[in-house]
Amino acid sequence: MLETDFKRLPSNTKQLIEDSRSFNDALDVLMNVTGELGFTQVLYAYQPVRPQLPNGDWLPLKLNVRNFPKGWEEGWERFMKVDPYYRACFDGTLPIDWAKVQTSEQLASVQREACEYLGDFGLTRGITVPAHLPFGRFAVMSAIIDRPNVVWDTMLDQTREPLFRLMHVFTKVIFDLGFEAQIDVVRWNKLTPRELECLRWAAAGKTSGETAIILGRSLETVRLHIKNAITKLEATNRSQAVAMAIRLGLI
Known part of the structure; x- marks a missing residue:
């Protein structure tokens, strides 16, 4: 049994x-550790690129969960970009109390709907811990409790620091183990294979004329693919489209 008084992480947590x-095995361990602290659900999410796009839009956040109620994910897709707990992670680096997010006057109506949606499944009290990683990457863990008879303020005070430590230990270990690629994420990709191919050659320094020769297509066709890519990426020119495609991990 792991200790419930986490002034520091038990010595065997990192070893576990x-x-x-695999990442899924590690997520099971995360559930067990947070469960010993009294939480009933846990989630972990990762963005391999900067979550907010230059146009102000946000990439959807895919939640990898343990012990969530059946059916919760069916209606969650519409909230994946506006998730208020996700957005709150970019106001700082410390653990976030869900209660403070829920009562924020800055929440948009759709974000209030997101809180209410999770609340319908009993998911109203939790602590979210963000990790802002190099090169704009981002990871987050939330520990949640659906038991109504818990004194939340006491639990928050007792677990906020250990969860902060746990999140950073967990993230470091799974990245050291090479599990990053196993984490389920939502990848932005609205470009066709041919549009991506043209952008790859543009990124390699080829002109549209050179790309047309390489691909065996007409110059007009290549220019059309590049133009479509610029529009879909909401870029202003070819160079910006290439930069955005690289940033999104598309090429």
């Missing part, structure tokens, strides 16, 4: 995560 054979 290191013994995982």
Whole structure:
């Protein structure tokens, strides 16, 4: 049994995560550790690129969860970009109390709907811990409790620091183990294979004429693919489209 008084992480927590054979195994360990703290659900999410696009839009956040109620995910897709707990992560680096997010006057109506949607499944009290990683990457963990008889303020005070430590230990270990590619994420990709191919050659320094020769297509066709890519990426020119495609991990 892990100690419930987490002034520091138990010595075997890191080893338990290191013994995982996959990200899913590690997520099971995360559920067990947070469960010992009294939480009933846990989630972990990752963005391999900067979550907010230059046009102000946000990439959807895919939640990898343990012990969530059945059917919760069916209606969650419409909230993946506006998730208020996700957005709150960019106001700082410290653990976030869901209660403060829920009562914020800055929430948009659709974000209030997101809170209410999770609340319908009993998911109203939680702590979210963000990790802002190099090159704009982002990871987040939330520990949630659906038991109504818990004194939340006491639990918040007792677990906020250990969850902060746990999040950073967990993230470091799974990245050291090479599990990053196993984390389920939503990848932005509205470009066709041919549009991506043209952007790859543009990124390699080829002109549209050179790309047309390489691909065996007409110059007009290549220019059309580049133009479509610029429009879909909401870029202003070819160079910006290439930069955005690279930033999104598309090429």
